Amino acid sequence: MSMVAEAQLKHAVPTDQELIDFVVRETRLIDQQRFDEWLDLYADDAFYWMPLEWNQTDPRLTCSLMYEDKLLLSIRVERLKGVRTFSQKPKSRCHHVLQTPQVDSRDPAANNYVTWTPMHYIETRMDEQTLYAAWATHHLSVENGRLKIKLKRVDLINCDAAFGNIQLFM
Amino acid sequence: MPRYAGNVAAIRDLVRDQEVHRDVYVSEEVFQLEMEHMFPNSWVYVGHDSQVPNPGDYFGTTIGTQPILLVRHTDGTVKVLHNRCPHKGTRITSETCGNAGKFFRCPYHAWSFRTDGSLLAIPLKKGYENTGFEQSHAASGMAPVRHVRNYRGFVFAKINDGGLDFEEFFGESLSSFDNMIDRSPVGQLKVAGGVLRYMHNCNWKMLVENQTDTCHPMVAHESSAGTVVEVWKKAPPGTQKPMAVEIIAPFMSPYEFFENMGIRIWDNGHGHTGVHHSIHSDYSAVPGYFDKMKAAYGEERAKAILGENRHNTVYFPNIMIKGPIQLLRHFKPIAANKTLVESWTFQLVDAPDMLLERTLMYNRLINAPTSIVGHDDLEMYERAQEGLHSNGNEWVNLQRLYSPDEAGQTNVAVNGTSEWPMRHQFRAWAKFMTMGM
Numbered sequence: 001m002s003m004v005a006e007a008q009l010k011h012a013v014p015t016d017q018e019l020i021d022f023v024v025r026e027t028r029l030i031d032q033q034r035f036d037e038w039l040d041l042y043a044d045d046a047f048y049w050m051p052l053e054w055n056q057t058d059p060r061l062t063c064s065l066m067y068e069d070k071l072l073l074s075i076r077v078e079r080l081k082g083v084r085t086f087s088q089k090p091k092s093r094c095h096h097v098l099q100t101p102q103v104d105s106r107d108p109a110a111n112n113y114v115t116w117t118p119m120h121y122i123e124t125r126m127d128e129q130t131l132y133a134a135w136a137t138h139h140l141s142v143e144n145g146r147l148k149i150k151l152k153r154v155d156l157i158n159c160d161a162a163f164g165n166i167q168l169f170m
Numbered sequence: 171m172p173r174y175a176g177n178v179a180a181i182r183d184l185v186r187d188q189e190v191h192r193d194v195y196v197s198e199e200v201f202q203l204e205m206e207h208m209f210p211n212s213w214v215y216v217g218h219d220s221q222v223p224n225p226g227d228y229f230g231t232t233i234g235t236q237p238i239l240l241v242r243h244t245d246g247t248v249k250v251l252h253n254r255c256p257h258k259g260t261r262i263t264s265e266t267c268g269n270a271g272k273f274f275r276c277p278y279h280a281w282s283f284r285t286d287g288s289l290l291a292i293p294l295k296k297g298y299e300n301t302g303f304e305q306s307h308a309a310s311g312m313a314p315v316r317h318v319r320n321y322r323g324f325v326f327a328k329i330n331d332g333g334l335d336f337e338e339f340f341g342e343s344l345s346s347f348d349n350m351i352d353r354s355p356v357g358q359l360k361v362a363g364g365v366l367r368y369m370h371n372c373n374w375k376m377l378v379e380n381q382t383d384t385c386h387p388m389v390a391h392e393s394s395a396g397t398v399v400e401v402w403k404k405a406p407p408g409t410q411k412p413m414a415v416e417i418i419a420p421f422m423s424p425y426e427f428f429e430n431m432g433i434r435i436w437d438n439g440h441g442h443t444g445v446h447h448s449i450h451s452d453y454s455a456v457p458g459y460f461d462k463m464k465a466a467y468g469e470e471r472a473k474a475i476l477g478e479n480r481h482n483t484v485y486f487p488n489i490m491i492k493g494p495i496q497l498l499r500h501f502k503p504i505a506a507n508k509t510l511v512e513s514w515t516f517q518l519v520d521a522p523d524m525l526l527e528r529t530l531m532y533n534r535l536i537n538a539p540t541s542i543v544g545h546d547d548l549e550m551y552e553r554a555q556e557g558l559h560s561n562g563n564e565w566v567n568l569q570r571l572y573s574p575d576e577a578g579q580t581n582v583a584v585n586g587t588s589e590w591p592m593r594h595q596f597r598a599w600a601k602f603m604t605m606g607m
């Protein structure tokens with residue numbers, strides 16, 4: 001558990017390796033259920049987006065599985081701790097397997113860095129284990145010498161399938 | 171050993187005045203009888219005609235567990251067809267929805283059918299000469315569902331010839347559809363935003379019942395709505411209340427709120443919560459909307475339309491609509507212990523986009539497989555589905571605010587926490603299960 005959640009960048013502009021390490025650390029915090037530290041990786045105006053449609057472009061007038069700002073994400077994190085959160089009694093656990101994140105674009109002038117990460121995600125609860133395959137796109141920027149997530153987009157390969165509960169974060 | 175097939179008395183015995191036997195939820199035999207009798211005897215929701223705007227457009231769905239197609243015929247009317255080839259049963263359409271052009275063509279041996287289902291052509295037809303083919307089941311093509319009604323865009327079908335006609339089946343309950351549709355300045359809805367599909371390991375009736383269960387939100391949803399309320403309390407004073415908080419926080423309203431909201435009971439299992447107010451009552455006004463409504467209907471009528479706050483209207487057997495936010499949930503039975511919940515949303519034609527935006531936000535916050543409110547509910551259904559296997563007590567209690575004179579009463583408004591709507595749904599269930607048996 002000793003990993004530092006938010007590593008300080010060496011220079012003003014992050015290296016590719018720093019972007020990659022950041023994305024990998026983010027999923028590690030989820031898998032280790034360090035949700036408060038995880039939430040700190042998100043900028044105040046961040047969104048977490050899980051589209052419902054293949055190649056979806058609009059989060060507003062097309063429905064999504066999730067399109068949540070930091071307030072809603074923090075509500076989820078608080079709920080997971082709740083004594084009367086019955087759907088988390090017993091708790092779910094999750095596990096990510098990432099391909100090495102690819103740096104798709106870097107624009108220091110606009111303070112915008114985009115990575116693309118294919119992944120398998122497993123969520124379990126009691127005797128059930130479900131495997132999901134997805135691509136995560138991170139839009140990152142530097143704030144006070146640290147990377148922050150502006151937008152995390154998770155595209156499930158079967159985004160339009162009928163799912164049971166998905167309770168944690170991909 | 172079959173217990174219920176052909177045994178009207180045994181089926182009726184499952185439903186008592188104040189309780190129902192657990193077999194209505196757990197017995198596969200009862201489930202099969204629902205598919206054979208109860209669904210075919212009822213007017214079941216198929217889809218919305220905006221899903222098939224042009225001739226040849228189709229949409230595939232189910233009535234009970236039977237695959238059917240909603241089709242726009244060349245004459246402009248909508249048809250409902252059994253989605254199976256009359257030759258060997260192959261499903262005709264490849265996608266859930268699409269356009270067939272002028273005719274359907276089976277991908278197996280290329281028999282083709284007009285968009286009303288009638289047989290158009292068979293390759294190498296002479297092979298059927300002198301075989302008496304004209305007398306076969308196959309000769310009539312894809313079997314149409316004969317009883318179809320398009321009510322202001324909402325298409326319903328009844329598979330069996332017996333039973334009630336459309337008006338008799340729905341009676342005054344159609345007023346909830348009217349109110350939802352009238353909220354468009356031009357009186358028109360359009361399916362929009364995509365459908366959320368959520369798999370539930372429980373019986374479909376648990377979902378239907380839950381739509382009028384007003385004693386669970388402040389308990390089962392304390393984890394989600396309660397957390398919203400708590401987190402929102404910490405916001406700096408003067409912060410504008412976000413749409414998401416407006417949507418979820420009212421689930422934590424006290425018992426009193428739900429008692430006073432009222433429930434209305436109509437015939438045949440239909441009914442609605444929110445006679446006086448609902449969790450949708452206090453949403454912020456959407457700029458420009460009232461002016462459009464006033465221009466279309468006049469001030470008084472516009473106020474009357476928007477003043478309705480019906481919370482959930484249940485249409486027996488398996489849909490619920492929310493008029494104030496143009497949402498329809500379809501509880502599709504798959505097995506005694508498996509239900510697919512589809513949550514559909516509609517755009518009010520000629521109204522501001524922000525209304526659709528709010529509807530979609532509601533849908534994903536409440537009805538998605540990723541929704542914390544959905545997680546709360548599904549946990550309860552699944553625990554019930556499991557608990558009902560106990561032989562310690564074979565009955566489910568639906569007694570809250572029971573009164574011995576309620577059977578046969580219709581169009582009455584009662585206390586908002588009454589379980590009358592559930593008792594009422596099961597009376598209708600027994601009626602349509604045994605009708606014609």
Ligand code: FES
Pocket residue numbers: 255256257258259260276277278279280281
């Ligand atoms: S199964 Fe359809 S044409 Fe043979």
Ligand SMILES: [Fe+2]
Pocket residue numbers: 380386387390391547
């Ligand atoms: Fe609920």
